[in-house]
Amino acid sequence: MALSVTPMDAALGAEIDGIDLTRPLGEADRAALRQAMFDHVVLVARGQKLAPEQLIAFGGAIGELGSHVLGQYRHPDHPEIMVLSNTVENGRRVGLADAGSYWHSDISYKARPSDATVLYALEVPETGGDTQFINMTAVYDDLPAELRARVDGLEAIHDYAYRSDRLAAETGVRDALTEAQRRAQRRSSGGADPP
Numbered sequence: 001m002a003l004s005v006t007p008m009d010a011a012l013g014a015e016i017d018g019i020d021l022t023r024p025l026g027e028a029d030r031a032a033l034r035q036a037m038f039d040h041v042v043l044v045a046r047g048q049k050l051a052p053e054q055l056i057a058f059g060g061a062i063g064e065l066g067s068h069v070l071g072q073y074r075h076p077d078h079p080e081i082m083v084l085s086n087t088v089e090n091g092r093r094v095g096l097a098d099a100g101s102y103w104h105s106d107i108s109y110k111a112r113p114s115d116a117t118v119l120y121a122l123e124v125p126e127t128g129g130d131t132q133f134i135n136m137t138a139v140y141d142d143l144p145a146e147l148r149a150r151v152d153g154l155e156a157i158h159d160y161a162y163r164s165d166r167l168a169a170e171t172g173v174r175d176a177l178t179e180a181q182r183r184a185q186r187r188s189s190g191g192a193d194p195p
Contacts, residue, residue: 003029005036005043012135014040021048025061033062037116042133048120052078055120063115066107069160069185070096072175086125086173097173100131102163109160111190160185 007014014036019029036043050058052075059065065080073096075081085095106117119131140148161177168176177185 003032005032005040007040008044011138012041012133013044014042015044015046017045019045021045021050021058022054024057030061037062041135041137050120052081055118056080059116059118062118066110066114068107069109069177069181069188070164070174071181093173098167098171100129101167101171103134104163105136109158109185110188157189159189 002018003016004018005014005016016033016036019025019033025033033043056065056078059080067074067079068082070082071079073083073093075083082099083095084097084099085093086097087094105113107114143151161182164174165176168174
């Protein structure tokens with residue numbers, strides 16, 4: 001069965017079918033997936049059962065892999081995988097429990113942010129845990145011309161520590177960044193360590 005891409009009835013998103021993500025992807029499928037990602041921003045592939053190695057292989061087929069500064073929430077055997085979970089085992093959180101509790105763009109604190117994020121849901125709660133997306137290209141295109149002209153060329157540095165530390169204090173379900181994580185975040189954003 002060939003890869004098919006069916007646009008969703010929304011401002012973004014498409015469902016992909018006819019592809020088995022447990023198998024290595026050929027160049028034609030990788031190119032088609034990358035094009036679908038650019039065209040539709042969010043892709044949904046239902047019914048996939050992936051081992052961590054297969055998830056990593058899929059992610060690597062569509063872009064360069066990276067890892068999050070919050071190393072304590074990475075998969076123990078696969079640092080490319082960030083675990084999102086509200087489960088506590090032996091008094092420790094097995095993943096980041098408050099991920100996505102505010103509007104954000106993944107890995108936006110790096111000087112070169114990720115091209116994509118792969119979200120693989122194993123268990124989804126009955127309520128809460130909603131994941132919402134917005135097409136920022138469409139938002140930019142819809143800006144009034146004078147505002148678009150005002151923001152063109154502007155750059156910002158995202159300090160991940162600021163938001164992460166606020167969430168750690170407010171929710172109590174994430175650890176505050178260690179000093180080593182703060183330094184790593186500053187270096188990856190293009191900032192310098194303080195003297």
